[in-house]
Amino acid sequence: MSGESGGTAETHMSDLLRSRRDAVLGRWVELxxxxxxxxxxxxxxxxxxxxxxxxxxxxxxxxDGTTGGELRAALGDISRNRAxxxxxxxxxxxxxxxxxxxxxxxxxxxxxxxxHAGFIEFSAYIDELGLATFEAYAAAREQVISDQAEQLLExxxxxxxxxxxxxxxxLVGTLDSARTQVVMETMLQTLADTGSRxxxxxxxxxxxxxxxxxxxxxxxxxxxxxxxxxxxxSGIRPQIAxxxxxxxxxxxxxxxxxxxxxxxxxxxxxxxxxxxxxxDA
Amino acid sequence: xxxxxxxxxxxxxxxxxxxDLQDQTVVALQEDLAEEIVRTGARGVIIDISAVDxxxxxxxxxxxxIAAMSRLMDAETVVVGMRPAVAITLVELGLSLxxxxxxxxxxxxxxxxxxxxxxR
Numbered sequence: 531m532s533g534e535s536g537g538t539a540e541t542h543m544s545d546l547l548r549s550r551r552d553a554v555l556g557r558w559v560e561l562x563x564x565x566x567x568x569x570x571x572x573x574x575x576x577x578x579x580x581x582x583x584x585x586x587x588x589x590x591x592x593x594d595g596t597t598g599g600e601l602r603a604a605l606g607d608i609s610r611n612r613a614x615x616x617x618x619x620x621x622x623x624x625x626x627x628x629x630x631x632x633x634x635x636x637x638x639x640x641x642x643x644x645x646h647a648g649f650i651e652f653s654a655y656i657d658e659l660g661l662a663t664f665e666a667y668a669a670a671r672e673q674v675i676s677d678q679a680e681q682l683l684e685x686x687x688x689x690x691x692x693x694x695x696x697x698x699x700x701l702v703g704t705l706d707s708a709r710t711q712v713v714m715e716t717m718l719q720t721l722a723d724t725g726s727r728x729x730x731x732x733x734x735x736x737x738x739x740x741x742x743x744x745x746x747x748x749x750x751x752x753x754x755x756x757x758x759x760x761x762x763x764s765g766i767r768p769q770i771a772x773x774x775x776x777x778x779x780x781x782x783x784x785x786x787x788x789x790x791x792x793x794x795x796x797x798x799x800x801x802x803x804x805x806x807x808x809x810d811a
Numbered sequence: 812x813x814x815x816x817x818x819x820x821x822x823x824x825x826x827x828x829x830x831d832l833q834d835q836t837v838v839a840l841q842e843d844l845a846e847e848i849v850r851t852g853a854r855g856v857i858i859d860i861s862a863v864d865x866x867x868x869x870x871x872x873x874x875x876x877i878a879a880m881s882r883l884m885d886a887e888t889v890v891v892g893m894r895p896a897v898a899i900t901l902v903e904l905g906l907s908l909x910x911x912x913x914x915x916x917x918x919x920x921x922x923x924x925x926x927x928x929x930x931r
Contacts, residue, residue, distance in 0.1 A: 715899070718895030718899065719895050722895055725915050727915065727919065752902045753898040755907075756897075756902065756907075756908060757893045758889075758890075758891060758893070758915045
C-alpha cells in the first residue's frame with residue numbers, strides 16, 4: 531500500500547492518487563458536476579477531469595517539471611472554456627479545489643497518519659493550480675470583452691445609400707478617436723467604391739458634442755473633401771447647437787442641417803435632382 | 812528620375828501619375844506643367860492620383876502650389892481619385908490643400924472642369 535513506499539511527501543501523495551484513482555476521481559467528478567448545476571454533462575466533466583487527474587498524478591511524480599507545463603496548458607484550456615460558457619470565477623476555481631476535498635476524504639478513510647504531511651504540500655500545489663486557473667479565466671474574459679468592443683465598433687458604423695451618389699452615416703453613441711478612425715475609413719472607402727459625391731453624417735444619436743468630437747467630425751469632412759466629395763452634417767439638436775455655439779466651435783464652410791431630411795434635400799439639389807409631388811407626374 | 816507625361820485633351824491637360832512620387836519628380840512636374848499650360852493655352856488641369864499610395868507633406872503642398880500657379884495662368888486645377896488612406900494621411904498632417912478642387916474620379920473631374928469653364 532501507499533504507506534510503505536513513502537519516500538518524500540510528494541511521492542506519497544502521488545502513490546495515493548494512483549492507488550485510489552477510481553475513488554478519488556469519482557468523488558471529484560461528483561463534486562464538480564454538482565457545482566455546474568447541469569450546464570455541462572457529467573460525461574464531459576469526467577473526460578476533462580480524467581485528463582487533469584492523469585497530469586496531476588504525473589506532475590507530482592516527476593521532478594523536472596515538464597508535466598507541470600502540460601498541466602497548466604490543460605487547465606488554461608478548461609478555464610477558457612468555462613469563461614466562455616459563462617461560469618463564475620468561483621465555480622471555475624472550485625472545480626480545481628474540489629480535488630483537495632476528494633483526496634482529503636480518501637485520506638481520512640484510509641486512516642493514514644503520515645499522509646497528512648503530504649497533504650499539506652499537495653494542498654499548496656493545488657492552490658497554485660487554482661490561481662493559474664483563475665488567471666487563465668480572467669484573461670479569457672478580457673479577450674471576450676475586447677472582442678465585443680470590436681464587434682460593437684463594426685456594428686455602430688453603418689454606411690447606407692440614400693440615393694444614387696448620396697450616402698448617409700447615422701452615428702449612434704459617443705465619438706472617440708478610435709471610432710472616428712473607423713467611421714472615416716469606412717465612409718471614405720464607400721465614397722471611393724460607389725463614386726458618391728455626397729455624404730450625410732447624421733449625429734442625431736450622438737449624445738454630446740464637445741470640442742474633441744467636433745474636431746473628429748471636421749477631420750472626417752476635410753478628408754472627404756480631399757477626395758472630392760461633399761459632407762453635410764445633420765441631426766444637430768437644439769441643445770447641441772447651443773453647446774457648439776457656447777463652446778465657440780467653428781464649423782467653417784461645412785454645411786450643417788437640422789434634420790436628415792434637410793440634408794437629403796440639399797444633396798439632391800446639389801446633384802441636380804428635384805423631388806416633385808403630385809399624382810400626374 | 813522618371814518623367815511624368817502631360818496629355819492634352821481639348822482645353823484640358825491631363826496628368827496621370829502612375830509611379831511613386833519623389834520630391835524631384837514633383838518639382839520637375841511643376842516646371843513641365845507651367846510650360847505646357849503656356850504652350851497649349853489650356854484652361855484646366857486634371858491631376859489623377861488614383862494610383863498613388865503615398866503622399867507626404869511636401870508633395871501635398873506641391874499640389875497647392877501647382878493649383879496657385881495654374882490659376883495665375885488662368886487654368887483651374889482638379890485633383891482626382893485620391894485614395895481614402897491618402898486623404899486620411901493629409902488630414903492628419905493638417906494639410907487641407909487650399910485652393911485645390913477635388914473629384915472622386917477622372918470622369919467627375921472632367922465634368923466639374925467643363926461646367927466651371929462653361930460658366931466663364
